[in-house]
Amino acid sequence: MKATDLLKKQHKSVKALFKKVDKTEDGRHRRQLMDQIANELKIHTKIEEEIFYPAVREIGTEKAEEMIDEAFEEHHVVDLVLAELPTVDPEDERFAAKMTVLSELVEHHADEEEEEMFPMCEKKLGRARLEEVGQQMQRMVEASQRRAA
Numbered sequence: 001m002k003a004t005d006l007l008k009k010q011h012k013s014v015k016a017l018f019k020k021v022d023k024t025e026d027g028r029h030r031r032q033l034m035d036q037i038a039n040e041l042k043i044h045t046k047i048e049e050e051i052f053y054p055a056v057r058e059i060g061t062e063k064a065e066e067m068i069d070e071a072f073e074e075h076h077v078v079d080l081v082l083a084e085l086p087t088v089d090p091e092d093e094r095f096a097a098k099m100t101v102l103s104e105l106v107e108h109h110a111d112e113e114e115e116e117m118f119p120m121c122e123k124k125l126g127r128a129r130l131e132e133v134g135q136q137m138q139r140m141v142e143a144s145q146r147r148a149a
């Protein structure tokens, strides 16, 4: 699968989980969904940072560099919010507030990737390279799933 398609699929999955949390009142279920979101985001940002963004850098333009720098900073902010969540009671009002902030952050970041970074990659890196990068990422995802099992 093309790298950009794999990443879009993961964005969709995380967005769907955020919607589910929003509709869930039960604290235990909220916590479960939250853990799943955290796990999916961790592997997603890892394959982007270790495999995808370095490939994007190959484009070699200032615009590409700028986008990647910004993306790393946004991942960093996501990490900060994720790190706090385990300490918040899912029944607490603050849990919902934090989830809203996190979901808006992720949504904004994912939309920017899909609307700006990915189209640039499809134009400049080409299909074969994107397929190759996609395969590398897929292998990393599978390796992390094996470790988790």
Ligand SMILES: [Fe+2]
Binding pocket: 045, 048, 071, 075, 109, 113
């Ligand atoms: Fe990202």
Ligand SMILES: [Fe+2]
Binding pocket: 007, 011, 044, 048, 109, 110, 113
């Ligand atoms: Fe992403």
